[in-house]
Amino acid sequence: MNHASLVAPRLSLFHRRLSPLEKMGRNERCWCRSGKKFKHCHLVREALEPINVFEQEQRMFAELRNGYCSLPAADPCSSEIIKAHTIQRRGGLAAISDSNHVLTVKPRMRDMIQSSGKPQPRKIGLKDASVFPGFCSKHDSETFKPIEGKTLNFELSSAFLFSYRAISYERYSKEAEGRFNAMMREVADRGQPFRKQAAMQSFLYDVSVGIEMGKRDMERAKGNFDNLFLTGGYDGFHYCGVRFDRVLPIVACCAFHPEFDLSGTRLQQLGQNKVELDTVTLTVTAFEGNTVAIFGWIGPDDGPARSLSDSLLAIASDRQADALIRLLFIHTDNLFLNPTWWDGLPNKHKVALNNMTRSGTTMRERTAAEYSNATLDLFPAEAMEKVAE
Numbered sequence: 001m002n003h004a005s006l007v008a009p010r011l012s013l014f015h016r017r018l019s020p021l022e023k024m025g026r027n028e029r030c031w032c033r034s035g036k037k038f039k040h041c042h043l044v045r046e047a048l049e050p051i052n053v054f055e056q057e058q059r060m061f062a063e064l065r066n067g068y069c070s071l072p073a074a075d076p077c078s079s080e081i082i083k084a085h086t087i088q089r090r091g092g093l094a095a096i097s098d099s100n101h102v103l104t105v106k107p108r109m110r111d112m113i114q115s116s117g118k119p120q121p122r123k124i125g126l127k128d129a130s131v132f133p134g135f136c137s138k139h140d141s142e143t144f145k146p147i148e149g150k151t152l153n154f155e156l157s158s159a160f161l162f163s164y165r166a167i168s169y170e171r172y173s174k175e176a177e178g179r180f181n182a183m184m185r186e187v188a189d190r191g192q193p194f195r196k197q198a199a200m201q202s203f204l205y206d207v208s209v210g211i212e213m214g215k216r217d218m219e220r221a222k223g224n225f226d227n228l229f230l231t232g233g234y235d236g237f238h239y240c241g242v243r244f245d246r247v248l249p250i251v252a253c254c255a256f257h258p259e260f261d262l263s264g265t266r267l268q269q270l271g272q273n274k275v276e277l278d279t280v281t282l283t284v285t286a287f288e289g290n291t292v293a294i295f296g297w298i299g300p301d302d303g304p305a306r307s308l309s310d311s312l313l314a315i316a317s318d319r320q321a322d323a324l325i326r327l328l329f330i331h332t333d334n335l336f337l338n339p340t341w342w343d344g345l346p347n348k349h350k351v352a353l354n355n356m357t358r359s360g361t362t363m364r365e366r367t368a369a370e371y372s373n374a375t376l377d378l379f380p381a382e383a384m385e386k387v388a389e
């Protein structure tokens with residue numbers, strides 16, 4: 001079934017653009033759309049002390065530490081918001097670590113600058129990998145206990161919990177991105193001449209439009225999950241689980257709008273605001289020497305999410321791991337790698353995967369060729385169990 005977003009008109013880029021003005025009335029609303037009067041906003045921006053990138057980064061980290069409990073529970077939260085793991089540390093992260101470290105594809109500002117915008121994955125300790133301040137300690141441990149054990153059977157109830165954690169994480173990160181963007185619009189162009197202010201504000205504004213759309217979509221998806229969570233039912237929830245015959249060198253937890261399936265067929269069109277998009281969650285982790293991948297979603301059983309997971313199952317079972325790794329690089333930076341595996345990849349593969357991490361940003365659009373690129377031999381493994389419900 002073709003998704004309605006495929007024929008919806010795309011938003012024009014010009015529709016978003018700011019129109020920067022060097023001179024305005026002092027009491028007019030500023031051209032940067034901060035909502036403030038010009039006299040309190042860009043009239044005085046150039047005279048302010050400039051902020052350096054490391055200070056910006058510190059502010060971002062501070063913003064990212066501001067958490068809340070994602071659970072719509074009737075019983076009260078415990079007082080402490082914790083660094084909740086989106087991928088379980090024992091079994092999951094630990095299974096792909098080398099001496100308690102994994103690699104993250106989330107760049108630091110310093111790496112971005114030193115590598116001219118093309119950073120390499122970097123080391124991170126297990127206790128900091130995949131965490132977000134999205135649950136109180138009580139609700140985190142109570143809620144996810146059923147999927148934190150040693151073994152995992154594919155069942156609706158466990159698939160739902162993986163999805164619920166993924167959607168909570170994605171909602172949190174979109175919201176934190178929004179807060180960070182708002183903060184940058186206030187400080188990034190301090191002390192700069194008008195020409196630079198105009199360029200920086202236009203860029204940040206375009207980014208903010210994308211963040212707002214993403215935030216709205218994730219809010220809506222999280223709301224659907226909350227409704228099921230509160231009623232304890234699984235109406236309209238579907239999943240697909242795949243178990244591999246060994247541990248793959250990656251773990252991940254994310255939610256996204258699939259744009260293509262793994263054979264390169266277009267599934268949905270982003271950049272339009274007429275049609276609601278299908279959101280799919282994807283968790284990849286390990287249990288007892290086997291990696292499992294769990295897709296989950298609330299919505300039609302024959303929509304883009306199902307098409308995506310079906311396209312994985314349609315691939316030869318000894319090439320499904322490669323397709324899954326590609327998909328994760330394309331869609332998430334909440335993705336962790338085994339250091340030895342990454343170091344041993346041919347350079348051309350590293351370049352291709354690194355480029356995929358920048359897909360879907362203002363730098364590049366996602367392409368059918370990336371989703372379907374079967375020329376990359378990434379990891380030999382066999383898919384040995386599959387469940388679709």
Ligand SMILES: [Zn+2]
Nearest residue numbers: 030032041042
């Ligand atoms: Zn302004």
Ligand SMILES: [Zn+2]
Nearest residue numbers: 069077136139
């Ligand atoms: Zn709580």
